[in-house]
Amino acid sequence: xxxxxxxxxxxxxxxxxxxxxxxxxxxxxxxxxxxxxxxxxxxxxxxxxxxxxxxxxxxxxxxxxxxxxxxxxxxxxxxxxxxxxxxxxxxxxxxxxxxxxxxxxxxxxxxxxxxxxxxxxxxxxxxxxxxxxxxxxxxxxxxxxxxxxxxxxxxxxxxxxxxxxxxxxxxxxxxxxxxxxxxxxxxxxxxxxxxxxxxxxxxxxxxxxxxxxxxxxxxxxxxxxxxxxxxxxxxxxxxxxxxxxxxxxxxxxxxxxxxxxxxxxxxxxxxxxxxxxxxxxxxxxxxxxxxxxxxxxxxxxxxxxxxxxxxxxxxxxxxxxxxxxxxxxxxxxxxxxxxxxxxxxxxxxxxxxxxxxxxxxxxxxxxxxxxxxxxxxxxxxxxxxxxxxxxxxxxxxxxxxxxxxxxxxxxxxxxxxxxxxxxxxxxxxxxxxxxxxxxxxxxxxxxxx
Amino acid sequence: xxxxxxxxxxxxxxxxxxxxxxxxxxxxxxxxxxxxxxxxxxxxxxxxxxxxx
Numbered sequence: 185x186x187x188x189x190x191x192x193x194x195x196x197x198x199x200x201x202x203x204x205x206x207x208x209x210x211x212x213x214x215x216x217x218x219x220x221x222x223x224x225x226x227x228x229x230x231x232x233x234x235x236x237x238x239x240x241x242x243x244x245x246x247x248x249x250x251x252x253x254x255x256x257x258x259x260x261x262x263x264x265x266x267x268x269x270x271x272x273x274x275x276x277x278x279x280x281x282x283x284x285x286x287x288x289x290x291x292x293x294x295x296x297x298x299x300x301x302x303x304x305x306x307x308x309x310x311x312x313x314x315x316x317x318x319x320x321x322x323x324x325x326x327x328x329x330x331x332x333x334x335x336x337x338x339x340x341x342x343x344x345x346x347x348x349x350x351x352x353x354x355x356x357x358x359x360x361x362x363x364x365x366x367x368x369x370x371x372x373x374x375x376x377x378x379x380x381x382x383x384x385x386x387x388x389x390x391x392x393x394x395x396x397x398x399x400x401x402x403x404x405x406x407x408x409x410x411x412x413x414x415x416x417x418x419x420x421x422x423x424x425x426x427x428x429x430x431x432x433x434x435x436x437x438x439x440x441x442x443x444x445x446x447x448x449x450x451x452x453x454x455x456x457x458x459x460x461x462x463x464x465x466x467x468x469x470x471x472x473x474x475x476x477x478x479x480x481x482x483x484x485x486x487x488x489x490x491x492x493x494x495x496x497x498x499x500x501x502x503x504x505x506x507x508x509x510x511x512x513x514x515x516x517x518x519x520x521x522x523x524x525x526x527x528x529x530x531x532x533x534x535x536x537x538x539x540x541x542x543x544x545x546x547x548x549x550x551x552x553x554x555x556x557x558x559x560x561x562x563x564x565x566x567x568x569x570x571x572x573x574x575x576x577x578x579x580x581x582x583x584x585x586x587x588x589x590x591x592x593x594x595x596x597x598x599x600x601x602x603x604x605x606x607x608x609x610x611x612x613x614x615x616x617x618x619x620x621x622x623x624x625x626x627x628x629x630x631x632x633x
Numbered sequence: 634x635x636x637x638x639x640x641x642x643x644x645x646x647x648x649x650x651x652x653x654x655x656x657x658x659x660x661x662x663x664x665x666x667x668x669x670x671x672x673x674x675x676x677x678x679x680x681x682x683x684x685x686x
Contacts, residue, residue, distance in 0.1 A: 402678050409676075581642035582634055584673040585664045589648050629648045 224266040252303030279319035299330040305445030308372040317378035318359045365404045380433030642666040658685035
């Protein structure tokens with residue numbers, strides 16, 4: 185491929201293998217302009233859906249012109265291969281910079297992030313949702329300008345066609361919004377969510393949910409139902425409202441998020457940060473790590489500029505402290521009352537439990553096989569755990585697990601998720617439209633549940 | 634079944650999954666279930682071991 189001429193472009197260097205194509209460095213023969221040339225993977229060219237997506241990427245990019253979005257120069261078809269010719273960006277991917285601790289201060293992180301917000305905000309105004317925002321899709325130029333790449337799976341907001349329902353996972357799961365995981369319709373607020381996760385990672389050098397799992401299933405469950413950790417509990421010294429801003433961006437419910445990037449950016453502006461670097465240990469930000477903070481990766485300090493803001497903040501804190509004292513006092517009184525009631529009544533409960541226990545053993549010995557442990561209200565404050573042996577294999581809980589695996593194997597996602605419907609798992613109709621488990625075609629249970 | 638009580642249960646599962654888009658594999662997991670008014674729901678999956686091939 186190196187040395188090959190496609191249209192007016194000569195391929196000069198291999199850059200990287202991407203999700204949808206191979207990226208090369210090239211030069212315009214006449215203008216001598218350096219470009220990036222993206223070649224669609226050969227094994228995908230026969231698939232009209234991928235071809236359509238590739239074309240879509242070129243068309244979308246061609247409509248966008250913004251300093252924080254990579255510019256597209258050309259779209260070429262040559263010997264049944266498809267190429268996008270785009271602006272060549274000298275710099276480093278944001279994911280590389282994060283993992284190598286190359287973002288030195290919180291100020292730098294926020295300034296870079298606000299550029300990303302500007303670029304995505306512009307795309308939204310132009311009717312384009314990126315849908316795959318993640319650090320590897322952002323290049324930081326040597327002059328610290330952020331450039332957003334890879335609108336490859338973006339979809340025009342007014343398009344009625346969905347190009348992601350192909351049974352494959354689109355986008356990077358860690359940055360996927362709950363509605364993406366659930367297969368719901370997406371709009372600009374999906375990008376707001378992913379931006380919130382990206383910002384979280386920039387500030388903390390970690391992702392909000394457990395990434396050590398090999399199970400997409402578990403990660404998706406976290407995205408849909410698990411509360412995001414408060415950034416202020418992970419990084420000391422950050423402005424207290426920063427956590428709230430990120431939480432708002434990453435709200436599970438679309439309607440609770442910022443509706444535009446401008447709103448997101450304004451929330452950061454409204455906090456009115458100034459940043460100072462310090463050379464002493466005192467006041468530096470320490471990243472809390474599982475090893476008790478021994479591995480401190482980054483040090484910055486945040487200062488609120490406005491005295492008025494400080495006063496207001498202090499008043500709020502004092503008020504919160506008073507409220508906290510009242511709540512704690514109330515709680516202690518309730519605990520004491522509870523303890524007294526327990527002491528006064530414990531003899532009665534004990535005797536009741538003893539008598540129930542005797543009743544149960546009598547019933548079991550009589551062969552009634554009743555499941556009092558599941559329904560008894562009296563044993564909830566004591567050890568109400570029952571270990572089931574095979575004789576209880578008809579338990580409804582077991583049946584739920586068994587049928588879930590079985591439904592997955594039958595690709596009956598509607599049924600599998602329908603049975604799991606609750607707030608955390610979403611409803612079956614939305615789960616059924618996404619192949620959350622990749623393309624599981626069958627499962628078999630190795631041991632009888 | 635690891636345990637079951639009035640409002641929760643844990644079920645050990647061991648199954649093979651055939652997945653053309655990812656990898657086939659043997660999954661050993663604990664499903665944590667919670668009892669709701671309309672039945673049992675899986676609320677968490679704990680991985681014990683995953684062997685993919």
